[in-house]
Amino acid sequence: MSATFAYYPGCSLQGTEKEYNTSLQLVAKALDHKLEEIPNWLCCGATSAHSINHALATALAGDTLAKAQDAGHSKILAPCAMCYSRLATTLHQIKSDPDKAASLEKALKREKGGLAEMRALSMLDWARELSDAEIQAPIKKKFKGLKIACYYGCLLVRPQKVTGVENAEIPQDMERVVRLLGAEPVSWTMATACCGASFSLSDKPSVFRLGRRVIESARKAGADAIIVACPMCHTNLDMRQTEFQAADERIPAIFITQLMGLAYGFSPKELGLEGNFVNTDAITAALAATEEG
Amino acid sequence: MKTLAELVKSATGTTPLDCYQCGRCSAGCTQNVTEGMDMGPVRIMRLIQMEEAFKDQPETAAEYCDRVLTSDTIWMCASCQTCTQRCPQGIDIAGTMDVMRQTAIQRGKAAKSRRVYDIVSAHKAFINCIRRTGKNDEVALVGEYKMRTGNFLSDMNMAPQMMLKGKMSPFGAIGSALSLLKSGPADNVKHVFEAAEALRKEEEEQ
Ligand code: SF4
Numbered sequence: 021m022s023a024t025f026a027y028y029p030g031c032s033l034q035g036t037e038k039e040y041n042t043s044l045q046l047v048a049k050a051l052d053h054k055l056e057e058i059p060n061w062l063c064c065g066a067t068s069a070h071s072i073n074h075a076l077a078t079a080l081a082g083d084t085l086a087k088a089q090d091a092g093h094s095k096i097l098a099p100c101a102m103c104y105s106r107l108a109t110t111l112h113q114i115k116s117d118p119d120k121a122a123s124l125e126k127a128l129k130r131e132k133g134g135l136a137e138m139r140a141l142s143m144l145d146w147a148r149e150l151s152d153a154e155i156q157a158p159i160k161k162k163f164k165g166l167k168i169a170c171y172y173g174c175l176l177v178r179p180q181k182v183t184g185v186e187n188a189e190i191p192q193d194m195e196r197v198v199r200l201l202g203a204e205p206v207s208w209t210m211a212t213a214c215c216g217a218s219f220s221l222s223d224k225p226s227v228f229r230l231g232r233r234v235i236e237s238a239r240k241a242g243a244d245a246i247i248v249a250c251p252m253c254h255t256n257l258d259m260r261q262t263e264f265q266a267a268d269e270r271i272p273a274i275f276i277t278q279l280m281g282l283a284y285g286f287s288p289k290e291l292g293l294e295g296n297f298v299n300t301d302a303i304t305a306a307l308a309a310t311e312e313g
Numbered sequence: 314m315k316t317l318a319e320l321v322k323s324a325t326g327t328t329p330l331d332c333y334q335c336g337r338c339s340a341g342c343t344q345n346v347t348e349g350m351d352m353g354p355v356r357i358m359r360l361i362q363m364e365e366a367f368k369d370q371p372e373t374a375a376e377y378c379d380r381v382l383t384s385d386t387i388w389m390c391a392s393c394q395t396c397t398q399r400c401p402q403g404i405d406i407a408g409t410m411d412v413m414r415q416t417a418i419q420r421g422k423a424a425k426s427r428r429v430y431d432i433v434s435a436h437k438a439f440i441n442c443i444r445r446t447g448k449n450d451e452v453a454l455v456g457e458y459k460m461r462t463g464n465f466l467s468d469m470n471m472a473p474q475m476m477l478k479g480k481m482s483p484f485g486a487i488g489s490a491l492s493l494l495k496s497g498p499a500d501n502v503k504h505v506f507e508a509a510e511a512l513r514k515e516e517e518e519q
């Protein structure tokens with residue numbers, strides 16, 4: 021079914037993780053989804069703003085909601101888990117407390133109100149809006165024998181009162197997509213553990229310690245690859261992995277949209293797979309084997 | 314001066330005073346169980362309660378308050394939300410950590426350890442990036458972080474590979490470096506900093 025979203029790509033998708041944007045754009049087109057980029061959007065403030073400047077974090081999220089509203093939208097798709105969480109958390113606050121909604125609107129000098137009626141969608145929400153048939157319709161080749169560890173991390177699922185996911189401890193949204201593409205999701209223990217991405221710049225020991233736990237758990241479960249739906253998780257589990265895992269103990273991590281894109285017939289190059297630091301041949305090989313032409 | 318519990322209540326609508334010390338937050342805290350913290354979130358909650366309990370003895374109360382604000386824990390918290398998700402008392406523990414970090418900065422109490430200094434520097438560099446351009450320019454962020462911390466060599470090993478993978482362009486890097494010379498909020502983001510100031514004032518008056 022065709023659908024239109026206000027699109028909030030966020031800073032990472034314009035910078036080091038641009039492959040997420042490229043692959044999402046291709047997949048969205050295949051699904052007949054229109055992504056209309058929010059005009060003049062700003063950074064969500066990420067961990068830093070909510071950590072040391074709560075008011076700034078709220079104002080930044082409010083600005084994005086306002087710009088999407090002014091562009092005539094009610095639904096914002098935020099592929100970055102951090103951007104999504106900032107919007108969803110702020111929406112949760114202003115939805116549950118009308119006074120907070122009023123102060124935010126006043127601070128942003130907005131008369132028209134209604135900010136609290138906006139909706140933020142994560143990639144999980146987005147996938148949930150698609151029926152099985154819709155996800156399968158564009159498939160050109162299915163995967164065969166490919167074992168996938170679906171990694172959710174933190175902010176796509178927690179806290180439940182903000183994300184509205186059905187099960188914050190054992191979510192299954194990405195597993196459903198993986199199965200529909202012919203691949204096999206593994207059951208593993210670190211699917212919703214933190215990978216330490218927020219310390220990517222500032223505390224390497226945390227990144228290595230927490231990142232390694234995730235990679236090791238996926239390997240133990242027999243996964244050939246990890247899929248993610250967050251640019252920061254990707255930086256951590258792909259680029260940083262080359263710093264904390266020995267060369268023969270690595271496992272590729274790609275975006276869920278890259279996995280979908282491969283099944284939809286886009287080339288690894290179009291989907292930006294060469295941007296990965298850890299070799300992704302295991303994934304593409306599992307696809308070629310079932311070429312149906 | 315407001316107590317920590319009062320600050321948490323007004324920011325999150327929940328209160329650490331509801332904590333009955335079950336320990337579930339600490340047991341599931343990624344940083345705590347991998348020994349990345351000097352104390353788990355359950356102890357932070359207790360110390361906040363102790364400050365409140367000794368409100369009529371300002372010196373003792375201040376000691377408890379300082380133990381929270383000067384801890385490494387509040388900075389080592391990864392904001393993963395596991396504690397908030399699992400707390401049987403519905404306390405926003407991750408939100409509490411945010412309030413503690415912000416308060417530690419405001420009162421000049423942030424721990425002086427090297428790792429906390431690096432983490433605080435990264436946060437400040439990040440917010441300055443937004444102030445200058447409205448976005449997080451990764452190269453400018455790394456540049457300012459290095460200037461603040463003197464960690465000039467960290468990540469230099471990744472730069473050539475990142476350029477090779479098209480994740481960083483040499484020209485972009487020069488533009489980013491030049492953006493470091495700007496001061497004051499950029500035109501596209503001025504209104505947001507003004508809004509934040511208005512929100513902060515309003516919160517203070519309450
Ligand atoms: S989980 Fe909640 S009630 Fe239990 S110790 Fe932690 S804060 Fe207290």
Ligand code: SF4
Pocket residue numbers: 338341342343344345354389390391392393394395396397406407410
């Ligand atoms: S949000 Fe912070 S305190 Fe809570 S579980 Fe995660 S790292 Fe621990």
